[in-house]
Amino acid sequence: MSTKYIFVTGGVSSSLGKGIISASLAKLLQARGFSATIQKFDPYINVDPGTLNPYEHGECYVTDDGAETDLDLGHYERFLNVPTSQANNVTTGKIYQTVIQKERAGEYLGKTVQVIPHITDEIKRRFSLLGETGDYDIVISEIGGTVGDIESLPYIEAIRQVRWELGSTSCLVIHLTLIPYLSAAKELKTKPTQHSVKELLRSGVQPDILVCRTEHSINMSIREKLALFCNVDIRSVIEAIDADTIYDVPLLMLKEKLDVTVLEKFQLTSKHEPKLTQWKEFLGKLKNPLHEVNIGLIGKYHELQDAYKSILEAFIHAGAVNECKVNVVSIHSEKISADNVQQVLGDLHGILVAPGFGERGVEGKISTVQYAREEKIPFFGICLGMQCAVVEYAQSRLNLSDAASLEVDPSTAHPVIDMMEEQKKITQKGGTMRLGAYKCKLKKGTKAYNAYSSDLIEERHRHRYEFNSQYLEQFEKEGMIASGVNPETGLVEIIEIKNHPWFVGVQFHPELKSTVESPHPLFVDFIKAAMDYQ
Numbered sequence: 177m178s179t180k181y182i183f184v185t186g187g188v189s190s191s192l193g194k195g196i197i198s199a200s201l202a203k204l205l206q207a208r209g210f211s212a213t214i215q216k217f218d219p220y221i222n223v224d225p226g227t228l229n230p231y232e233h234g235e236c237y238v239t240d241d242g243a244e245t246d247l248d249l250g251h252y253e254r255f256l257n258v259p260t261s262q263a264n265n266v267t268t269g270k271i272y273q274t275v276i277q278k279e280r281a282g283e284y285l286g287k288t289v290q291v292i293p294h295i296t297d298e299i300k301r302r303f304s305l306l307g308e309t310g311d312y313d314i315v316i317s318e319i320g321g322t323v324g325d326i327e328s329l330p331y332i333e334a335i336r337q338v339r340w341e342l343g344s345t346s347c348l349v350i351h352l353t354l355i356p357y358l359s360a361a362k363e364l365k366t367k368p369t370q371h372s373v374k375e376l377l378r379s380g381v382q383p384d385i386l387v388c389r390t391e392h393s394i395n396m397s398i399r400e401k402l403a404l405f406c407n408v409d410i411r412s413v414i415e416a417i418d419a420d421t422i423y424d425v426p427l428l429m430l431k432e433k434l435d436v437t438v439l440e441k442f443q444l445t446s447k448h449e450p451k452l453t454q455w456k457e458f459l460g461k462l463k464n465p466l467h468e469v470n471i472g473l474i475g476k477y478h479e480l481q482d483a484y485k486s487i488l489e490a491f492i493h494a495g496a497v498n499e500c501k502v503n504v505v506s507i508h509s510e511k512i513s514a515d516n517v518q519q520v521l522g523d524l525h526g527i528l529v530a531p532g533f534g535e536r537g538v539e540g541k542i543s544t545v546q547y548a549r550e551e552k553i554p555f556f557g558i559c560l561g562m563q564c565a566v567v568e569y570a571q572s573r574l575n576l577s578d579a580a581s582l583e584v585d586p587s588t589a590h591p592v593i594d595m596m597e598e599q600k601k602i603t604q605k606g607g608t609m610r611l612g613a614y615k616c617k618l619k620k621g622t623k624a625y626n627a628y629s630s631d632l633i634e635e636r637h638r639h640r641y642e643f644n645s646q647y648l649e650q651f652e653k654e655g656m657i658a659s660g661v662n663p664e665t666g667l668v669e670i671i672e673i674k675n676h677p678w679f680v681g682v683q684f685h686p687e688l689k690s691t692v693e694s695p696h697p698l699f700v701d702f703i704k705a706a707m708d709y710q
């Protein structure tokens with residue numbers, strides 16, 4: 177069958193959850209036997225979000241092939257359990273970069289290069305790249321931002337053209353909108369949606385389906401009104417009521433028959449009833465926990481919830497496996513010092529020191545590591561968190577009181593965390609870290625080996641610094657071992673402390689590979705250790 181395309185636009189307001197709606201629809205189509213993928217188009221001019229501060233953009237999600245991408249790709253992977261790639265995230269920056277490179281190469285020789293057709297053609301080329309691989313029955317493209325934004329205009333025009341070229345049985349436009357509730361009037365209001373659809377119509381795009389975010393159920397008369405004034409059939413008005421957890425949304429969409437409506441419009445018949453047993457089992461465990469633990473998440477970007485999105489989701493997956501409610505306590509590393517560490521961290525059953533960049537907050541992270549190590553509280557260090565664990569061990573146990581990471585103290589006499597060799601000559605910032613999936617060989621009998629039940633794994637990276645192997649012997653003699661090493665380069669990827677119930681630091685980002693159907697083994701074992709500690 178030829179690939180079908182779905183475009184998801186947003187109206188009225190940002191943050192309505194286009195990523196979750198797209199992922200939920202893809203999940204239902206996958207559960208009915210279709211192969212689906214989702215791609216995100218971001219209308220900003222950065223080439224990728226890798227150079228954006230987490231305060232601006234939340235977490236930067238890294239794919240196996242080393243793309244630094246929008247955090248929505250994390251939702252796509254967590255829902256579909258299928259990896260994404262470079263092609264799944266496109267920005268206006270990338271589109272312009274390609275067009276300008278072609279212009280310089282003389283590909284448009286003699287022509288004026290313009291938004292229409294050159295930019296829109298490049299957008300269209302990217303819309304269909306994944307479809308053309310032949311791997312997918314359905315490709316969902318989520319358009320970032322809100323209809324009416326100046327910067328989304330070329331995308332809307334490209335959608336108009338594709339919809340016209342492919343027709344209604346191969347291309348659909350879903351508009352996600354907000355139905356606000358006015359508590360004084362006790363009424364749900366459809367007018368903002370009518371305006372937002374009018375805005376789309378001004379650009380020549382008629383949405384086929386409306387997905388309506390709402391705090392209260394929308395009754396038949398509201399559905400009729402929306403259908404009449406937005407030119408859609410009544411069954412294409414889909415309610416998306418606020419959910420307790422994002423993982424409820426696929427089932428809510430199933431109830432609203434979003435998947436059935438889509439398949440009908442595409443004139444496709446479902447291969448079988450939706451297979452969602454594993455998903456429902458996960459939800460059952462998530463909602464009926466038998467245990468409860470408090471886990472400290474020590475980071476410095478806590479002002480923005482989305483900065484640690486994948487870590488928070490990985491805890492949800494690992495909690496469900498263990499039938500354990502994981503209360504994540506966000507603690508600002510700048511507020512921790514050697515003097516108050518007991519008081520701040522005293523009620524925790526496990527401590528995770530988060531990834532990060534730069535020197536701010538590192539001291540608090542090192543005090544945290546020392547406390548977890550000495551008090552034998554389960555400890556999980558990720559990337560910068562692992563590097564802090566190494567520095568703390570060197571300072572406390574190797575008698576290298578001035579040991580540091582070169583990132584924090586460029587003049588240290590003992591750079592136990594050093595800049596990677598290949599990084600030393602790099603001056604460009606964008607896309608130049610050690611990025612993407614690398615193999616790692618695990619040592620038998622270690623915590624890591626026990627968690628993965630395998631001796632060769634692959635995990636995703638995003639860093640410039642690494643464990644300085646010149647010190648490895650000294651560390652191992654004192655009880656901190658390298659339990660995972662890159663088989664090609666010898667880089668230390670995992671460290672552990674032997675005489676501790678659970679002390680593991682990883683140079684990679686395990687949180688990026690945790691999904692509902694494959695919770696990450698290190699997170700699962702960390703929660704187990706926290707339950708034992710409790």
Ligand code: GLN
Pocket residue numbers: 530531532533534558559560561583638639640641642
């Ligand atoms: N800043 C550290 C490095 O670049 C750690 C990066 C991270 O935590 N992702 O090596």
